[in-house]
Amino acid sequence: MIINSPAIVIQSIRYGEADLIVSLFTKTEGLRSYMQRGVLKSKKGKIRSSFFQPLMLLEIEASHKNKGTLERIKDARVLTHFNSLHTDFVKSSLVFFISDILKSSIQEEEANVDLFEYLQTTILWLDTNEAIGNFHITFLIKLTQYLGFFPDVSDVDYEYFNMQDGIFQAGKTNLYCVKGDHVSKFKIFLGTTFEESMNIRLSKIARSEILTMLLVYFELHLHGFKKPKSLSVLREIFN
Template sequence: MHVNTEAIVISALKYGEADLIVKAYTLESGLKTYMLRGILKSKKGKLKASLFQLLTQLDLVASHKNKGTLEYLKEAKVLHTYQTLHTNVVKASMVMFLAEVLKNAIREEEANRPMYEYLKAGLNWLDLHETIANFHLLFLLKLCRYLGFQPDDSNKNFPYFNMLDGVFQEYKSNEYCIEGENLQVLRQFLGINFDGLSSIKLNQTSRTNFLNILILYYELHIEGFRKPKSLAVLNEIFS
């Protein structure tokens, strides 16, 4: 099936001497994987390896078999040129981390326009702003909504948050109930948008602890989700 779609690059892995395997989250078809043969050595082809930097927004022309196999990519061009996302060291580290989370979290080969638009809006915000130390925390928390396990904040004044059920409650019912400072941080993030990030002040320890809670929340709700290897790099950047 011939498809023209927007897409966000999730990963690009070298295969052999000259090939590239690219995973992209597409607007029209969800997650797709493309085999780009010879792209790392060819100087004359339409496709250039530089197009496939992590989280780049592209306009793709592709042929999809929709059988869970590698797809064929005919054309690609940059749809939105970032100003700082790949040149700012801190943002580039955050991009690497977020891309790894998305690679582990998104599995569906079907369209999800609200999630695609959320990813695009979040990345564009990150590109244009400088107060970003807590961006990844809110980004992951808001992403839960589109992945199907958004925290229920209807009783957020209760003293515990049950990560297994995604609800606030009055008592501790299992080992995955959080309280204390992590609970306070969760309450701060619930209900704000990216423009409200400047109102949240966290030190490195609080930020790291809450990020670990978010990663555990993902592990509890997504089968096979693995802690990102780039987590250590991100923590080092903000230390």
């Protein structure tokens, strides 16, 4: 079957001397993996290895056999040539962090158009904005809406956040109930836009504690989720 679809590069892994195994989140087919033969040595081919940097936005034509094996990209073009996403050190660190998060969060080989459009919009926003100090916090919170475990805010005035159940409550009922300044700050993010959330003032400690809490929250709600390898770099930058 031949498919044509916009796609987001999640990761690419070198295979041998000249090949790449590429993981793409496609708009029409969900998460798919492809073997690109000879792309690392090809100088004249239409498909370049530079196309497969993390979070690149592509338009692909691909052959899908749907047999659980690696598929093949027949043609690809870059949809957006970024201004700063892969050249600005802070943004490129966020790119690797987001890529790591998505590797553990997206598993389905089926379309999720709303999630795709959220990721596409978010990537473009990051490329074109300079105030990005709270970007990773906002990105993770909004991502939970599309993965099905956005916190229930009906009792948001209670001081405890129960990470296991995704609710706010008056007292502690399990090991995953937390309270404190970082929970109070976390509440402010809920329901804000990306632009508004960049104006939320956080101490280094609060930013770090919110991030730690969110990653535990993801671990509790996503089977197989792993803390991103890029986390230490991100903490160093934003702390």
